Amino acid sequence: MHNYQLHSKQKSPISSLSAVFVMPLLMMASCGQAAVPPFTQYSEYAVCAANADDAADVKWATYLKSHFQKRATDKDCVIAAKAADGSQLQVNVDLDPKMSTDYAVERDEQHLTLRARTTEAMLWLQYQFMAAASEQDRRFTTDDLPASVLSCTRDTAGSFAFEYRGIYSPSNTNADLMPILGTHNVDFDWGLWGHNLRKVFTDGIPQEAYAMVGAKRDESQFCFSSEKLYKAYEAYVIDQYGDGNNDEIVRFAVMPNDNSTVCQCPACRAAGNTATSATPAVTKMVERLARRFPKHQFFTSSYTTTAAPPKHRLPDNVGVLVSTLALPLQTKMDGSTAEQRKFEATMKSWKSASKHIYVWDYMRNFDDYITPYPCLEHIKARLQYFKKMGVDGVFYNGSGYDYASFDDVQTYVVAQLMLNPDADITQLVRHYYGKAYPVTAPIYADYYLSLEDKAQKATLNPYSGIGEAAHTYLDGAALDAFWHKLDGGKGKAVDTERRNINEMLTALAFTRLELLRLKPTAPSAATKGELLSLLSAHTAFKDLANYRESFGEVDEYINEWRTSSPWLANNSNKLRGATLTSTTKLDPEYADLSVLTDGKAGFASDYHTGWLLNSAPQVVFVVPQGKLSGNSTLRLTFLQAPQWHIFAPSLVEVWQGGKLAGKAVPVAKDGRNEVKVVASGLSGSAPVEIRINKAERSGRATIAVDEIEGL
Template identity: 35%
Template sequence: MWLFNSRFLIVALILVTAPVFSSELGFKGYVVSYSDDEKSERWANYLYNHLSNRAEDKTIVLLQKVSKEKSIKRGYKSLFIQVSSGLQFDYCIQNSAEQLDIRAQNDRSALWIIYQVIGNISIEDNRINAADFPPPMINLSNSCKNFDFEYREPHFAPNLQTDFAPILGTNNVETDWGIWGHNVSRIVNKYEDENLYALVEGKRVESQLCFSSPQFFEHIRYFIIDNYGRGDETSNYFMISPQDNNLVCTCSECSKLGNTSSNATPAVSKLVLRLSEHFPDHRFYMTAYRTTASPPTFKLPKNSGVFISTIKLPKGIKLNKKQSKTSQFLNQLNEWRSITDNIYLWDYAANYDDYLTPIPVLFGLQQHLQFFKNNGVKGVFINGSGYDYSSFDGMKTYVIAALMMDTQANVEELCRRYFVSEFPVSGNLLANYYLSLEQNYAEKNKAYNLYGGMRDNLKTYLDATKFITFYEAVETLLPIIRGEEWNKLLKLYTTLTFTRLQIAYTTTTGKWGYGIVNGNKLIVKPEISEYVNLLGRYVAYSDMANYDEIGNTLEEYTAEWNALIAKHSFQNALLGEKIELLSKPDEGFESVSLLNDGTPGFPQDYLQGWYLFSGDKLQLQFSTTNLQNTNTLRLRFLNNPRQGLLSPEKIEILADGKPLKMIASNKIKIVGNTASCDIDIDFSKMKNVVIKMTPKEAKKSIIACDEVQILKL
């Protein structure tokens, strides 16, 4: 019934919005006209060429310079374009039955508005085909508007396509920035000069830079001149930021400028000042991050500014001054506003532990963008899934681009416009499901996690039953779809299969789980191999290798599933028994079901089946009443020092309150990124067992424990 209704709605929408012919429009074609200046003529030619290229009948698009002696050809609608830096707005539109006047302030706005014009014309006139780029974000009603932010970047894979970002009117780190992030070090690393590096506690360290070094300035200066010129033809951005650590140079010159062991702002801001003055047509930005969190004591030049991270702000909900983190953020904005008007934000719109599962971010993001605009922010970099594919990333790129131009834009309307344009048959199904996620989550008014696995998703916004109904509906539509829509829908379906497997893995048993309990065994359902094979299609897509920010791969993920399927079952006498936690749990790990749910952890990802504990000692207790015929305790841990995941320093076993065994760390066998041990115990000789696991001493030491497995060997 649901599929029938979806198809009916699609047909109805097509009938309602079907393009009309020239006789219904009231004119034969279009005359592109322009004012008497070189820039307007160039953009008029651009509009003429792209409009005529999309017309099967080339005679319906003409080009003509405006003059008193020559009027627009009768029966044609005039498309007049003017580009002038004197315009007080980013763009202006004046539309009537006979003439459409388009005025833009600069080349960037001109390019964007031209594609808006072509897109709108193609909707009304089926003689113009604009299916090769996204639907228009605006209609052509009379208006003059400024964009809400001057810097606008939705950092998703579609926006990183060189030719795509200009059509959306967005920025792109690949084309707009000469130096981005912490990459200033790459410029100087090729030079063998220790004075380029920070002096920390009397020693030069190559993991941080000396920003007061005269040679450092010269190397950056030559890099900019050689690669980007002086900015008089094309203006670029350059980020001047220390390496991503807490080290600060305290050489005599840096100290003279004001550096301390924890504050690098004085030397970094002085370098930004020098570069800004030397290259007045380029733009230089520092970051309010780590050792440069504090603003400088002087005002920055007009062609420089600061990037501030919003990572501490609650995501997905409306911001207000009563929230402590929002209040702190506003204080930070005010501190930096005292020295620069150019405040850009590094904002977030993804779950960085799971790029592939659909996540509703747009309703909450719109509220944040409105808040940022009202507080004087001039630019926003929205960190999405970057170069990796994520579900619905094309739609999110399109909608976020529109919101950064106009924070009052209608999100639902934009979503539906995109889906119906890009997915003519399945668009309504996709729009209805995605918008239901947005609407349901907005009603909860609860912040979402930037880092969270499927357990978090199911607790917050993802309804397993509704998702699987949607997943199966997509599967049903695939056989009746053809062409480019089929290719795009198949890619999305492949992505959604990851979510289907994650739901199976996390729920373990029951209708949507991957296994069936048979005594003390968990047996893998046969259909799971079909899902793994479907997900195996990821190899056809170069941007679908990873499923999260740190680079966990689908190759490893599917390999773990195949290994689980090959074993067919997992045996544990503790399956279904009660394990009692005697220690204070970490947040989100109040339940210890992960320790005996019959699901082995996947070694490549600590969110896949591992129980995490960061306290002083992990203590577990269970009864041996149903374990009388067993003799082995098997424990397995993650071992990833880079993430602070370490096997225990020691494991103590108590039987009926008395010490029974102690296993030292050197008896825990490490293979790759896991550690394990088998402990011989005759469970028939005791009624109660307590396991105590002591973490290793380290700056960060977390125990990631797999199943507490009881066997008879």
């Protein structure tokens, strides 16, 4: 779409933008500045280099003239010649590396000067001007550009709050638009990102590169003392990106795989590895790469086995990515909680070891991308918090390339907040929708902002089911009202707006179905059929194939609805509606025992709704007296889902009065598993205990139990 010959062509440019924030971005101005005419008053725009003898100024002025002119219906209104005519606005372009701020706009009645310290800031600033001008002067079309946050009608200056501003979301996958929005994306601007170390090997991974645990190689983890691993990484950097001597600096991550395994080979032990910490060996390799490629940047992580920082200062081209997964997503970020104090201690220790501190933060519910997740006020509070702690880069982990409702407005607002964490969210949301959705803007903005308002006091969970949303910010009636208003308003929408409306209406059929699963009674066949038919239209949208991070195909979800029903037939279930208790300590989020006797089945594809989870070696449920007597058969349903570390139990027993009345050994298969236990000689005058033993296996294992029925 755009020709960025003036911008770095390298996939991974390191921004030199200052991390010092000077002035809020949203149309701030010097006090008492006289008003200037609107852009509509000018018949011509004369785009000129601030210094005709400065090659950079000339090049950027030429760039602005060319792209501004391409967007004009009247090409002659953008010229390069200065004139004394009062109807002309002279636009001066000045690239000044000696500026104390990243950008500045200087404005009077006849002149507009766009000044920037770096090429990255200059590109962003020029498109801010073009978008701002087009909002008044209809001779220009900028429908493909994000809404501007600078009016360019007043003197303004500022610096970007963070040097790296990554967003991993479907609305931030256009390489042309990223520099215009002021964002980065790890798939475009890192040489190697995250837990992808195996990519450095082109002809298979040698055994010597794997971690040594006990006397065996463990292929789930790497040995960071391995010479073959280092040589493969070195060759990868050279082959793919060069040594950095052409001034095209690239970021690389050096991280262990995402598990708790630590190499215990003699070399790693000599480096300082312990059974739980891989920091010494990982640090040694990172420093070796940093010395070999001093022009590039290398990042380790503060996460699981590398959570602890090294005890010495790292080279200046070594940084760290600090995960915030253990930092609850809240709007009150004042260091008052134990989690926040622990995070601050982690940040302080890493700041003593590393010059560059980047934060890996989260902006999605990874178990449900589609249900609205109003996190902007939370992110704003966190960015202000991170800024105070001296963080100089932020990466927001979103839904990647999968559709998420309201992703476009959230990506836009998060991008602005990473430039200025003090920006006004309400103003940004309405500004975005006003440009991107001219027909339905009020419908979108009013509903989304109402979600943000309801969610402000909630702690958002990045791995949660529909129940948490419904108990905090998501009102089913309000969602239905929004859906119908949007459906009614789409008739006048065209092109991208109409397509986006149709995709949201289709996607939200998933959330509406999820809300139905919370209801005690089944919906009508017509309601169920209508929503499933609507959701089945997801195939018209290439990014709407999955509803969560993993194991979440929309087609499988639809199939589960069509082949099973959450609402079981009552039949002669003696325990339907019974109030069970437990002598086991239950997790607060899984303490509602009514899910065991409510007559509703949980889906095999979702452990959140309808299932009770517990990780104790044994969980005990107590059936009140009078519910079971004589010879009774109990039917229990368990989930087997190894991908979530959920396994059917090893043994189910029924006890009464200290005596074993019956037992059964489940035969597990993936999905839902029914187990019948025949209990003999039960007395109706005493309670009955159901004892469930966790599966016997190494590592993490959880029990998920659904219905307990008395047949």
